[in-house]
Amino acid sequence: MLNKNIETFLGFDSEYDDASFVIFGAPFDSTTSFRPGTRFASKIMRSESFGLETYSPYQDADLTDFSLFDGGDLELSFGNTERALNKIEEFTTQILDDAKTPCMIGGEHLVTLGAVRAVAKKYPDLYVIQFDAHTDLREDYLDQRLSHATVIRRIWDLLGDGRIYQYGIRSGDRPEFEWAAKQHVFMQKFNFDGLGKTVEQLQGKPVYLTIDLDVLDPSVFPGTGTPEAGGVTFMELLQAVLTVSGLNIVACDVNELSPVYDQSGVSTAVACKVLRELAIAINKK
Template identity: 45%
Template sequence: MDDEPATGPWERPGRFVAAEADYDAATWVIAGAPLELTVSYRPGTRWGPTRIREASHSLETYSPELDRDLEDLAIHDAGDVVLPLGNLGQSLARIEAALRRPVADGKRVLLLGGEHLVTLAAVNAVLDRYPDLVVVQFDAHADLRNRYLGEPYSHATVMRRVLDLVGTGRLWQLGPRSGLREEFQLARQEGRLFHDVGEGAEALARELAGPLRGVPVYLTVDIDVLDPAVAPGTGTPEPGGPDFGVLQRALYRLAHAGAWVVAADLVEAAPPLDPSGRTEVVAAKLARELLLAFSREVAR
């Protein structure tokens, strides 16, 4: 495994619905990163990409709310990055390397996780092309610890590492309702923190019409931002979150404000923890809405 190039091979466990385009023709590239090495409570995220793809075929390709259809987009599903068992550093390196090509080619990327640490690899890849990147996080947790159980790289430290990369004022956190006192102090000092996702989306929309107009955005959505009643299949569920409609409207608000989303991820779905199967359907619909909402070109 270690002798293989960092960009491959890919596993292709099935395609996301309507993701039929060849790579060269695609405007969106979907990739899976089934990483599960630092999960701290309940396991299952490595099944996220496969089960989200499967659940996508239970949905229509058309979004009535947006009046747009996946069939009208050129989407390429590259499959899952093959990750070496037990090797965190090499796993992150392979994810980063795999995403560099589509980002460099000017394609938009949707990454399906996997645990939230995959965001660090993706942001590293995107920053090469878009050094003025702003990161927008929908999440129940701040994820701003400097170390967790002595380790600097964890799904509990991922946004601290991202903050190290993008710098003060370039991290927007919408929905956090769990974390250490120190994490929330840091969030208020170094970024923009909103417990209410609707309020946060409104504030960010105003910025997108002003000083952040035309700035490239990386959007990371941790499925646990939703209330566990909506999406119970996640490793660290946190009561008190929004329902699907509230999150959906917040994403639409950013899209209508002209957010230039150059890459996004959807992470922390752990389908085996939800025998009802609704979490992967929720995740698949979120992925559909992300692809459709942020596909329009915006003035830059």
């Protein structure tokens, strides 16, 4: 008897009821300010993930050691940003209500807002750790308050001062950097220096980890909509993921892969490997 052909990310083939960790795609890039295409990331990552092994030699652990589920891609409205965010929030809420850890694949970075809305309702004392090239702290962008350039500012609206930690930042307009310097958020420019201290401070706190893959240098990861020279290496990002994995990470995301801009497929391979290492690190603890 033939079965339906259902493609999942490599190693994420447990049943939902058995899984403790759930990935899902949020293929949305309607507010992308430069080069669109992140809506295709999750679909292509699933296909290309089979170029990886399930085993991580970095962590001496395997995706098959854990019960992991792939919830597929959400169907999101490209003409209504708020409706798309609401659907992400509803889906994330369902996963949390079922006592599982959600991990979203973007999509542009704005999709993080929908997930954080859900997580902040369950965990009012939530903290956010952001790996990113860009501040994403604008009050508005082209008169729009909902944008991938404003997503962290909108998250600050929810959480307030002292709850957001940014690493790898190397791009933004002057008012964003000046606003951050007023202690609204913690910002570490260019690298992950001081991340260990942050981990010590946030022990026992619920944490949302958001990884904008353009934190990586374009020589490592050219397949993104707004590449910024001067980024970190893959090994530096991996070490940062392993450093924060000891925290109580209650939800996470990986976003801003735009595979069309790297026809070699290297950027997609990097994104898949980041997701593999992230899933293993969180579940291993």
